Amino acid sequence: xxxxxxxxxxxxxxxxxxxxxxxxxxxxxxxxxxxxxxxxxxxxxxxxxxxxxxxxxxxxxxxxxxxxxxxxxxxxxxxxxxxxxxxxxxxxxxxxxxxxxxxxxxxxx
Amino acid sequence: xxxxxxxxxxxxxxxxxxxxxxxxxxxxxxxxxxxxxxxxxxxxxxxxxxxxxxxxxxxxxxxxxxxxxxxxxxxxxxxxxxxxxxxxxxxxxxxxxxxxxxxxxxxxxxxxxxxx
Numbered sequence: 100x101x102x103x104x105x106x107x108x109x110x111x112x113x114x115x116x117x118x119x120x121x122x123x124x125x126x127x128x129x130x131x132x133x134x135x136x137x138x139x140x141x142x143x144x145x146x147x148x149x150x151x152x153x154x155x156x157x158x159x160x161x162x163x164x165x166x167x168x169x170x171x172x173x174x175x176x177x178x179x180x181x182x183x184x185x186x187x188x189x190x191x192x193x194x195x196x197x198x199x200x201x202x203x204x205x206x207x208x
Numbered sequence: 209x210x211x212x213x214x215x216x217x218x219x220x221x222x223x224x225x226x227x228x229x230x231x232x233x234x235x236x237x238x239x240x241x242x243x244x245x246x247x248x249x250x251x252x253x254x255x256x257x258x259x260x261x262x263x264x265x266x267x268x269x270x271x272x273x274x275x276x277x278x279x280x281x282x283x284x285x286x287x288x289x290x291x292x293x294x295x296x297x298x299x300x301x302x303x304x305x306x307x308x309x310x311x312x313x314x315x316x317x318x319x320x321x322x323x324x
Contacts, residue, residue, distance in 0.1 A: 131310050142299055142315040143251060150310075186251065193264045194239060194306045196313060198251040 100125045102197045105187050109203035116177045120202050122170040122187030131190040132163055134172045136183045177206045210234045212316035214300050220322045221290055229285045229319045231300030239306040240283045244296040290323045
């Protein structure tokens with residue numbers, strides 16, 4: 100089983116749509132959880148951390164279910180600038196980040 | 209805003225040659241990392257480094273790889289004898305705090321390594 104598994108994508112949505120990404124992780128000892136964004140051939144950039152209580156940052160909402168080892172990201176009112184690959188990331192003991200394969204999002208006018 | 213820098217942005221080398229990829233982490237950061245991303249694949253952890261020694265390394269980080277912090281600012285990744293399969297984007301990252309918390313790792317723009 101992959102350490103971090105994401106929806107394969109790509110997701111093609113119109114502007115203004117709501118889109119949800121899902122992710123599961125296999126290591127129950129995983130410590131911290133994140134969503135990163137990666138634009139084509141660029142470095143990953145932190146989008147938001149994901150806390151057990153759930154958290155929101157503007158149009159973005161992240162949820163974590165430790166019992167199910169499941170992480171989600173919801174994007175409301177999609178913008179053209181949201182087009183990117185979204186990476187589900189888990190941090191292990193010692194600090195190393197384990198990345199999912201990524202889900203590509205394309206927002207169309 | 210401080211940022212991680214990497215040089216060169218693109219390195220082309222012949223198989224069997226040695227390459228050194230350079231990174232300048234953010235100045236007050238203490239924890240340093242290398243990751244790589246083969247084209248079309250996921251980002252993979254290579255090595256973490258703290259207090260002038262390797263903290264953890266992955267299976268990918270074999271004897272052909274080494275890291276060094278030769279002075280107070282640079283952090284380098286050396287590949288002694290490059291293979292075709294080493295072709296990838298190599299990202300350096302740094303963070304002020306290590307361990308398991310929600311402290312962010314800041315990534316550099318990457319060095320694209322092409323082995324011919």
